[in-house]
Amino acid sequence: MTTSRDETTRVLIEVAEAQSFVHQWLTRLSPVEAPLADALGCVASESVDAREAVPGFDNSAMDGYAVRSSDTTDGAVRLSVPEAVLAGDVASAALAPGEAMRIMTGAPLPVGADAVCMIEEATVDADGAHVVVPRPMGRGENVRRAGDDVVVGDRLVDAGVVIGAGLVGVLAGQGLALVSVYARPRVGVLSTGHELATDAGALRPGQIRDSNRPMLLALLRRSGFEPVDLGTVEDDAREIEGRFREGAATCDAVVSTGGVSVGDADHVKHVLTALCGERSRTMRVAVRPGKPFAFGVTRDEGVPLFGLAGNPVSTMVGYELFVRPALRRRAGFTDVERPRVTAVLDVPLERQKDGKLQIVFATAGVHHDGRVHVTSVARAGSHLLNAVASANACVPVPDGPGFAAGEVVPVMVLDADALFANGRADTDTAAPT
Amino acid sequence: MTTSRDETTRVLIEVAEAQSFVHQWLTRLSPVEAPLADALGCVASESVDAREAVPGFDNSAMDGYAVRSSDTTDGAVRLSVPEAVLAGDVASAALAPGEAMRIMTGAPLPVGADAVCMIEEATVDADGAHVVVPRPMGRGENVRRAGDDVVVGDRLVDAGVVIGAGLVGVLAGQGLALVSVYARPRVGVLSTGHELATDAGALRPGQIRDSNRPMLLALLRRSGFEPVDLGTVEDDAREIEGRFREGAATCDAVVSTGGVSVGDADHVKHVLTALCGERSRTMRVAVRPGKPFAFGVTRDEGVPLFGLAGNPVSTMVGYELFVRPALRRRAGFTDVERPRVTAVLDVPLERQKDGKLQIVFATAGVHHDGRVHVTSVARAGSHLLNAVASANACVPVPDGPGFAAGEVVPVMVLDADALFANGRADTDTAAPT
Numbered sequence: 001m002t003t004s005r006d007e008t009t010r011v012l013i014e015v016a017e018a019q020s021f022v023h024q025w026l027t028r029l030s031p032v033e034a035p036l037a038d039a040l041g042c043v044a045s046e047s048v049d050a051r052e053a054v055p056g057f058d059n060s061a062m063d064g065y066a067v068r069s070s071d072t073t074d075g076a077v078r079l080s081v082p083e084a085v086l087a088g089d090v091a092s093a094a095l096a097p098g099e100a101m102r103i104m105t106g107a108p109l110p111v112g113a114d115a116v117c118m119i120e121e122a123t124v125d126a127d128g129a130h131v132v133v134p135r136p137m138g139r140g141e142n143v144r145r146a147g148d149d150v151v152v153g154d155r156l157v158d159a160g161v162v163i164g165a166g167l168v169g170v171l172a173g174q175g176l177a178l179v180s181v182y183a184r185p186r187v188g189v190l191s192t193g194h195e196l197a198t199d200a201g202a203l204r205p206g207q208i209r210d211s212n213r214p215m216l217l218a219l220l221r222r223s224g225f226e227p228v229d230l231g232t233v234e235d236d237a238r239e240i241e242g243r244f245r246e247g248a249a250t251c252d253a254v255v256s257t258g259g260v261s262v263g264d265a266d267h268v269k270h271v272l273t274a275l276c277g278e279r280s281r282t283m284r285v286a287v288r289p290g291k292p293f294a295f296g297v298t299r300d301e302g303v304p305l306f307g308l309a310g311n312p313v314s315t316m317v318g319y320e321l322f323v324r325p326a327l328r329r330r331a332g333f334t335d336v337e338r339p340r341v342t343a344v345l346d347v348p349l350e351r352q353k354d355g356k357l358q359i360v361f362a363t364a365g366v367h368h369d370g371r372v373h374v375t376s377v378a379r380a381g382s383h384l385l386n387a388v389a390s391a392n393a394c395v396p397v398p399d400g401p402g403f404a405a406g407e408v409v410p411v412m413v414l415d416a417d418a419l420f421a422n423g424r425a426d427t428d429t430a431a432p433t
Numbered sequence: 434m435t436t437s438r439d440e441t442t443r444v445l446i447e448v449a450e451a452q453s454f455v456h457q458w459l460t461r462l463s464p465v466e467a468p469l470a471d472a473l474g475c476v477a478s479e480s481v482d483a484r485e486a487v488p489g490f491d492n493s494a495m496d497g498y499a500v501r502s503s504d505t506t507d508g509a510v511r512l513s514v515p516e517a518v519l520a521g522d523v524a525s526a527a528l529a530p531g532e533a534m535r536i537m538t539g540a541p542l543p544v545g546a547d548a549v550c551m552i553e554e555a556t557v558d559a560d561g562a563h564v565v566v567p568r569p570m571g572r573g574e575n576v577r578r579a580g581d582d583v584v585v586g587d588r589l590v591d592a593g594v595v596i597g598a599g600l601v602g603v604l605a606g607q608g609l610a611l612v613s614v615y616a617r618p619r620v621g622v623l624s625t626g627h628e629l630a631t632d633a634g635a636l637r638p639g640q641i642r643d644s645n646r647p648m649l650l651a652l653l654r655r656s657g658f659e660p661v662d663l664g665t666v667e668d669d670a671r672e673i674e675g676r677f678r679e680g681a682a683t684c685d686a687v688v689s690t691g692g693v694s695v696g697d698a699d700h701v702k703h704v705l706t707a708l709c710g711e712r713s714r715t716m717r718v719a720v721r722p723g724k725p726f727a728f729g730v731t732r733d734e735g736v737p738l739f740g741l742a743g744n745p746v747s748t749m750v751g752y753e754l755f756v757r758p759a760l761r762r763r764a765g766f767t768d769v770e771r772p773r774v775t776a777v778l779d780v781p782l783e784r785q786k787d788g789k790l791q792i793v794f795a796t797a798g799v800h801h802d803g804r805v806h807v808t809s810v811a812r813a814g815s816h817l818l819n820a821v822a823s824a825n826a827c828v829p830v831p832d833g834p835g836f837a838a839g840e841v842v843p844v845m846v847l848d849a850d851a852l853f854a855n856g857r858a859d860t861d862t863a864a865p866t
Binding site for chain 1: 473487522552583589599601604610630638645655695816824849850853
């Protein structure tokens with residue numbers, strides 16, 4: 001047996017260079033016309049201008065009585081009530097001087113009326129035919145004017161904006177059922193490796209469980225992408241190539257784990273070369289964990305294929321450094337990186353010099369001093385998934401002696417909500433029954 | 434016509450009292466055994482202890498050569514290579530003195546071996562039958578020990594913990610396909626009102642578009658709940674009751690908008706009383722917007738019914754103050770409130786004294802000084818949805834004169850990721866092609 005040593009793979013490249021290689025071949029997905037509910041969390045590909053004013057007509061902000069303010073200038077005044085207007089209805093006639101019209105919130109203001117007296121302020125006769133308005137009403141009081149919120153032509157959505165729940169409401173308020181967004185990437189996930197057990201039965205000697213695929217499917221979903229399970233595949237070049245082809249034909253990206261290092265059964269990198277040619281590269285990235293990394297964009301479909309290292313923490317790092325930013329870019333986001341925040345280290349972060357950026361998983365929280373603190377860090381080891389499973393941040397530690405406790409360093413935030421939750425006093429532990 | 438003035442509804446109650454009323458009747462959903470992928474984001478209802486060690490056996494951390502470290506104590510040594518072990522395989526025999534075994538990452542260490550020499554360090558004969566290990570190997574070097582990450586009996590999940598992507602990987606690594614979690618609440622949403630257009634055609638005079646239902650469906654999805662569209666319904670007590678009954682029979686909660694104020698067509702509050710009896714209450718909450726609020730828990734199913742005010746910003750406030758915390762509690766979270774953070778006001782927040790807590794929607798970001806700043810606030814008005822659609826925070830402004838610019842005040846965070854994004858310099862605007 002000869003070694004498969006490949007000199008080109010022995011050069012360590014910086015994370016930024018690997019990211020640049022990925023991004024240079026990446027294309028953004030085509031825009032689609034998506035139903036509003038499906039567009040939630042997607043990036044608008046076109047601006048949207050208002051085609052209808054909101055409100056569409058002057059209407060009452062209160063349940064009460066529509067009046068002519070000029071009738072009320074002398075204070076308490078008794079007015080006749082010829083009619084009531086419910087929301088959705090229109091008064092049958094204009095409001096004449098000396099008249100008030102019973103009106104519900106949102107109902108169109110009758111012609112002639114310019115103010116509404118709240119029901120709580122008014123005193124009504126038993127038969128409802130007359131009402132006493134107790135004070136002078138200001139012109140426009142309790143009236144919402146047509147176009148208060150939106151006038152025709154207002155820019156409601158800028159291209160590049162993320163469609164949130166509020167915007168869904170705004171667009172629905174225009175009678176729009178569809179909005180142009182970059183498609184939510186469908187992302188195929190496969191695990192490679194002869195060692196992977198394919199069922200939940202007892203493990204044979206040498207076998208392990210596949211934690212990467214379920215974890216990646218979950219990471220993708222948390223990031224707002226649509227995960228597609230492509231299963232596990234043996235260390236067989238033809239089978240692996242077939243599975244990647246299937247993924248490239250049906251998905252917007254494929255992520256695999258395993259098979260990218262220098263081992264005899266590491267076929268993924270060769271498959272990526274076969275499918276992507278010059279648009280692929282097998283890299284040794286100067287990062288720990290996560291050094292072996294293969295990437296290519298298929299010749300046929302332009303679909304990015306990611307070959308991550310098979311150790312679960314390496315998979316996680318590869319996802320954060322390469323996959324998630326690339327997929328966000330593919331989905332039209334310009335803001336593709338995890339947020340970075342400056343944090344106080346409550347613990348030291350020692351490391352050995354080895355020419356690599358070390359990614360340390362950590363628990364961070366906003367503390368009472370208003371600053372983010374890193375309160376604990378996970379044991380390092382590419383196979384120690386349980387140690388990092390509850391981390392909400394990563395500390396990138398550059399090559400060198402590491403950091404001392406008390407130092408203030410940049411931190412990648414993996415779960416921004418947890419950052420706040422970790423810092424709060426737990427005042428809410430009374431569990432409901 | 435007589436007014437439907439109801440004296441009991443004229444008392445303003447504090448937000449906290451309304452929240453207490455909601456919570457006193459609320460029950461947590463029953464635990465379910467969920468597939469791991471479906472459990473993502475749910476709360477574990479039981480602890481999970483490890484039933485398998487991870488790794489399950491001593492294995493190689495590198496592609497290389499398994500050796501007896503005692504063979505290498507004199508520095509460079511030439512060893513015979515009788516066999517190769519791939520991941521997933523097991524060596525056919527123990528490693529004898531003077532032997533090395535070719536081994537791939539993750540493959541079980543052969544009996545007798547206690548260290549691995551990286552392939553990059555080793556020099557192999559052309560026929561692969563002998564290898565030179567260039568230096569003394571430390572005992573245990575490049576070996577991952579069984580149980581390094583997890584030993585049998587380790588607590589992997591505590592009851593009450595949220596299942597994140599990392600935990601999905603850890604549980605899959607145990608061969609578990611299911612995990613006990615509190616069910617993800619299915620939440621029915623309906624809009625009530627004669628004024629609502631039911632199609633996208635031109636509006637009749639007095640008609641408006643229904644923005645609340647699409648917005649609530651989106652808000653619920655963003656919060657991790659499962660929204661169920663129950664449609665729109667006319668201001669007809671029987672129809673409304675029927676729709677609520679349908680929702681209570683098929684969902685874990687129902688949220689409606691409209692019909693909870695003092696107007697003539699406000700039937701929702703009466704329907705809630707009919708379905709829930711003493712376990713319901715129609716309230717005027719001391720909050721702006723969002724004052725009218727009805728809540729009940731059905732006698733038959735124990736399903737909470739929320740009647741929110743129909744103005745879209747009132748709906749949003751009602752969702753944040755009442756619906757989301759209650760549903761999180763129902764889903765087993767103990768941490769039910771939005772995170773609160775102390776922020777510097779870059780703009781003044783003036784208000785009139787009116788006995789109510791004012792909820793001001795705002796844009797906030799973490800700035801270079803490491804603090805959260807509120808940089809702009811939305812125009813106030815319960816009908817001004819477009820004005821608040823892109824807010825990522827709320828400032829609760831207590832009754833009084835308001836706040837001056839520069840004051841440091843507590844802020845509710847609606848979108849923690851946006852908090853960081855808003856504060857960053859935009860260094861990433863080069864859009865991909």
